[in-house]
Amino acid sequence: MFKGEKVTLRPVRREDLPLLNAFNNDVEVELASGGDPPMPQPLPMLEAEYEQQWAKGGRDNASFVIEADGKCIGGCALFDMDHTAHTAQLGIIIGDKEYWGRGYGRDAVRTLVHYAFRYRNFRRVWLRVHANNERGMRAYRAAGFVEEGRLRQHVYSDGSYDDMVYMGVLREEWEVHTP
Numbered sequence: 001m002f003k004g005e006k007v008t009l010r011p012v013r014r015e016d017l018p019l020l021n022a023f024n025n026d027v028e029v030e031l032a033s034g035g036d037p038p039m040p041q042p043l044p045m046l047e048a049e050y051e052q053q054w055a056k057g058g059r060d061n062a063s064f065v066i067e068a069d070g071k072c073i074g075g076c077a078l079f080d081m082d083h084t085a086h087t088a089q090l091g092i093i094i095g096d097k098e099y100w101g102r103g104y105g106r107d108a109v110r111t112l113v114h115y116a117f118r119y120r121n122f123r124r125v126w127l128r129v130h131a132n133n134e135r136g137m138r139a140y141r142a143a144g145f146v147e148e149g150r151l152r153q154h155v156y157s158d159g160s161y162d163d164m165v166y167m168g169v170l171r172e173e174w175e176v177h178t179p
């Protein structure tokens with residue numbers, strides 16, 4: 001649907017759910033992703049969320065599967081949309097660890113940010129990331145995000161406390177950043 005240099009962002013399909021569920025149950029992926037501590041996620045729970053989301057209808061969906069080499073390697077989304085201030089939060093998980101550190105995340109983030117500004121007319125895209133997630137922060141910087149603040153020792157993850165970093169990119173920064 002939306003092509004980057006290495007990835008395609010496309011809608012989530014029902015047949016993606018078992019793989020996405022496996023990603024959500026991979027402790028290493030979950031810890032890197034931040035958010036809630038790792039918890040078992042039964043497949044029917046994800047299926048129910050999927051059904052509920054589509055049953056609800058609405059026109060605000062911005063959840064994508066990240067596809068590379070013809071397969072699903074993860075997912076990314078815009079959420080927490082504010083249609084008054086024109087802001088949205090970005091989230092990304094590359095669940096297939098074979099694809100970590102090979103430029104796929106950077107490309108997916110850039111493609112999603114392009115989608116947010118160009119097609120959805122947002123003004124600002126922002127995100128939260130744990131300070132020890134160097135790979136994530138570098139991928140975000142490569143798409144034009146800058147650090148805007150941090151909550152010190154705000155998160156507990158895998159035995160220690162870490163800062164929560166807020167990053168954001170404004171439309172005009174992205175316009176300068178985009179070749």
Ligand SMILES: CC(C)(COP(=O)(O)OP(=O)(O)OC[C@H]1O[C@@H](n2cnc3c(N)ncnc32)[C@H](O)[C@@H]1OP(=O)(O)O)[C@@H](O)C(=O)NCCC(=O)NCCS
Binds near residue numbers: 103104106
């Ligand atoms: C975070 C994530 C999206 C990054 O995508 P990726 O494809 O692995 O990363 P990329 O290959 O695009 O690399 C991004 C940057 O990290 C650097 N990097 C790669 N491996 C690294 C490592 N092990 N440690 C530190 N930096 C690393 C790259 O050099 C690159 O930086 P540069 O552009 O300055 O050269 C992906 O690893 C992921 O989904 N991880 C698990 C879930 C997660 O962390 N989600 C984000 C939560 S906020």
